Amino acid sequence: MNQVPASPERRFASDNNAGVHPRVLEAITAANSGHATAYGDDPWTHRAEAVFRELFGAPVETFMVWGGTGANVMALATMLSPAGAVLCTDAAHINVDETGAPERVLGAKLIDVPHDNGRLHPEQIREYAHFTGVMHHVQPSVLSITQSTEWGTLYSPEDIGVLCDTAHSMGMTVHLDGARIANATAALGGTVEALRAFTIDAGVDVVSFGGAKNGMMHGEAVVYLDPSLARSAPYVRKQVTQLPSKVRYISAQFVALLEDGLWIKNATHANRMATRLFEQVAGIPGVGLSGPPAVNSLYPVLPVDRIDPLRDWSFFYDWSVHDHQVRWMTSWDTTAADIDAFAEGVAHFLA
Amino acid sequence: MNQVPASPERRFASDNNAGVHPRVLEAITAANSGHATAYGDDPWTHRAEAVFRELFGAPVETFMVWGGTGANVMALATMLSPAGAVLCTDAAHINVDETGAPERVLGAKLIDVPHDNGRLHPEQIREYAHFTGVMHHVQPSVLSITQSTEWGTLYSPEDIGVLCDTAHSMGMTVHLDGARIANATAALGGTVEALRAFTIDAGVDVVSFGGAKNGMMHGEAVVYLDPSLARSAPYVRKQVTQLPSKVRYISAQFVALLEDGLWIKNATHANRMATRLFEQVAGIPGVGLSGPPAVNSLYPVLPVDRIDPLRDWSFFYDWSVHDHQVRWMTSWDTTAADIDAFAEGVAHFLA
Amino acid sequence: MNQVPASPERRFASDNNAGVHPRVLEAITAANSGHATAYGDDPWTHRAEAVFRELFGAPVETFMVWGGTGANVMALATMLSPAGAVLCTDAAHINVDETGAPERVLGAKLIDVPHDNGRLHPEQIREYAHFTGVMHHVQPSVLSITQSTEWGTLYSPEDIGVLCDTAHSMGMTVHLDGARIANATAALGGTVEALRAFTIDAGVDVVSFGGAKNGMMHGEAVVYLDPSLARSAPYVRKQVTQLPSKVRYISAQFVALLEDGLWIKNATHANRMATRLFEQVAGIPGVGLSGPPAVNSLYPVLPVDRIDPLRDWSFFYDWSVHDHQVRWMTSWDTTAADIDAFAEGVAHFLA
């Protein structure tokens, strides 16, 4: 066997393993100036709120929160009707990876339907129409979709439009978990118009707008595209433990990320790196990949006995242990050299 | 009337209006280096956990969380028995200032008893002993006290020892909301021994250890002085939406704050500034103050018609509108010049 | 000491110690006829719903439930706004005697204010107006009062009118815990008009209408005087575990109780028996009573060493151990002979 190559400087475990983008860190440092009212009545937060209004071209209401699970829980808490349920896929982050936070904090059921490569189809919503009005069943109240999905796939703006129409026609509202909304925007055109097309124009009501996976240190935003749903948001945010005190440090990061298109630049880069990784590893015997990535992650099937040695060399996560499937994820700071080194390692360990 | 003096550079609204201490910000910047596993398995977090063990001289278990309300809710969530209640004062932050987060996330009652200048007395716990074993009443399960209290007062280590003994004798555990634990430590001696005396040595089981009010940007720690109570903590933390992803940036702040005694230095300074403010304003006619501050806040009663003009000049919060009582709070960055300027303003607006 | 007199056939422990009124039991037996759709779509329930509409002279919406705690929790669950709180007295059954069911099932805070002999005053509501709109505080959402109160006292219709006006003016709705609404109605005139005067005419929105303490076997009703609040009631009832399956057996009881005024007859009798008891014991040395009862209970202070011997002879409950105060309660089936026997025992054991 050849000598083991050097492992890449940055690994492919998760985009939340990456650090903070320098311009975001600068913005934090710049915000560290004297006293500012806590809880949001500060210039940085007012500016960030304006930036979100500009981004969506509408009087959206924006609330900074600590983290992604918190953003989802807060959004849903303000959207759910009494005895209402959330409809989502069985692969949804809220369903699998939030330790039951939605059920605990919302006291509501998640109706989880089988995902199609991370996606949900309109007929899976309509299937639950017969629950409506029946007192023995939870009442379908919120549709929650993820864009880009947990499986690294995308809905088209038209897909989301149909989902929203279907949900609305059943009296439901629509939440979009946008932990990787930047990667989706980058993949769908990389413009503000692209963002609007699959969110506000498609009929989405509330977005969890991710920051931490795209170069921020901490902080997400709950954006009410339908501001009428935000009525109880200020109270609910605190009640679900998601009101930051020194919120200016989150707001300043969002301004840095959003104002000059850095958010799309970062995500575009991450997406490209995933494509580059695909191109370098797809041909390696033993790497099972169904096609090029839509955004910033690959889900290869690997020979079972090669997974651990490769992982010990450069860490990544299992995706489906049963299927010997793993996840490789790029981030805003992944370099071409990281890709080259990692691909070399894959070739080495699968040889 | 004389000319209006210049308002102080930093106001006296709250210690969470202050920025981040330069050494803490440096630590954040230093932590921004390459990739690190999210959710706590990183060198900064391991170091911070060790620092907390050194601080308490015991194998305590520490969990970083986003904010103070979250810290309290997470701690209580792991401590409460089924049908259990939290006993606290009616002035407790968890009771008044967290928008019902404990009730919502815990599904538990807070039994709030009248406070004595922010403090709770042992007989107020014993009074609820007759609830125990009666199926129509919630079961007293956790005592939650705040140190320093919401009224800027302190329990002595002996006070807390008796409260803990009383609670434990009734089968309860004890939570200490230490949003300002540094100010308390500074006031009670300013040493690690002082901290231990009123926490681990006194019998406290779990501490919400504050960071953001003492020079950090964000982050608090839930410290299990009794590590046996931490069994479900990893899951509960995520479930109550308090698991940070890029936790290294919180851990690095705690290390910077705790390792060289910066936390006590900051708090000692804030406390001294409050004493200085007291010395300068106590004699001003119209300023009603019962005595020097124990920690970093004053609660003066003011002539009702002077409150708003003074506040418009340099912002602060009402404490009790009914009693014309306000709160002036110092922080780690309050300067002597700020005090002098503010005192001059008080004299001016009360003249 | 004289010979111990015979203890009364029925004791004075609680009106829920009494059995089922013969006419109610007959109605149950009559309802036991063949098959009937479960969950409320049956002739007995339709008739009971009509009876409630006749009673209140309005298109009220009525939902049968299992028990009193369940009725209160269901009513509040449909009334609370997000992050909303329930305002009640510290003596309220929901606050003290329901083992925290409201907090658990509602996830909401009860703001408990000091009671005045069981009652709450309008200024205690207004005191919380400053919470409204402040994101750190729960939002006052529902006022819950009890009629007759837990202390055996009454609000006048005018009292309740002012409480409702105050609550409504603050955007709150009003719940009335009517576990003993029949005793209140009997005491305030004993007519349907009397009932309406302190409920629907006074502005109450939702009533927990008690049955079990007034001659029923089981069952209470949640009556939406404001039917617009009942929109989610069918689903919420089941969700809080309060949807009876064979509901016809509850509905039939309510029809028997309400149709021919039996409910007022029963309650009038219970109230009269309490007055008779007062008349017989008030003069006994050692019996501390402040005045005649408003409804069906007395709260005497007794010599501490005589309480247990008397209780061993004929069981009753402590009211305030600290004050040596006990509760004697009459019910629909208390007889004059029971009173005479009990009064004789009181005289004997206090001699």
Place this chain on the structure above:
Amino acid sequence: MNQVPASPERRFASDNNAGVHPRVLEAITAANSGHATAYGDDPWTHRAEAVFRELFGAPVETFMVWGGTGANVMALATMLSPAGAVLCTDAAHINVDETGAPERVLGAKLIDVPHDNGRLHPEQIREYAHFTGVMHHVQPSVLSITQSTEWGTLYSPEDIGVLCDTAHSMGMTVHLDGARIANATAALGGTVEALRAFTIDAGVDVVSFGGAKNGMMHGEAVVYLDPSLARSAPYVRKQVTQLPSKVRYISAQFVALLEDGLWIKNATHANRMATRLFEQVAGIPGVGLSGPPAVNSLYPVLPVDRIDPLRDWSFFYDWSVHDHQVRWMTSWDTTAADIDAFAEGVAHFLA
């Protein structure tokens, strides 16, 4: 077309459409004698508790509750660990037919796995072993199975033994929803030994023991086969709104049902009637049935255009609208004449 035959006196909609067995009603009437302490400290309840101990031949702890959803929720509330989840089938009553009561009252996730004709297999439990110890996932805590199942099928005692062993080996406890435990017992031998074989001997920890579907008016029992799990049960029962006040009327029913084997007699009869119905309709062209019933229900597929006419003639429920499948259910009071009449109607409407 022939003349429409007379519809049966009792329909086949549900066993909860049936009335109360005469002996049970007699027991209620007999219990209506004078005063009795509420909430369970009465002779009828003590007797019922003893009867349950005799039934299981062990010091089980029994708690009477109002209804089936309440029994399930109470049982689970005392069994769940912090951040724990309930594993059940996607057809489970707790998952589909309780309007999200478990999620609301427990604040816990139900992990619902695909059912196999109502049943769950051990490997579906083991599949979730990888959740244990991972902080991003709910922790598998309770296995909940239904016997007889929602699809009218049965687990053998051996099946349940393996499920219990699997669950226990993963640190989980086992709940059995026994809404129709009598029908299962009847089908598996009709003896006390048969009951014990698939419950206490198989390793089940807690049973929701049904009464209302088997001839009672109201009332179910939560039976702790493992009494150590009952520690918080008295408080939790009240907290989840399931503590009856005049509980003697439930206890007396259980005594009547259980003491002389009436519960097995009733269930055996219901099961036999279902078999008789199967024998009479299985051969009718258009009736799709896979085989004879295990307990008291049939799930025929019918020609879609014949369902409504037949239902209008004698009411029953849809089971799967999509598959044109309905449910016919017998009960303790179904008569041979009812079967004959119904079968005649089926033949008529399908002709």
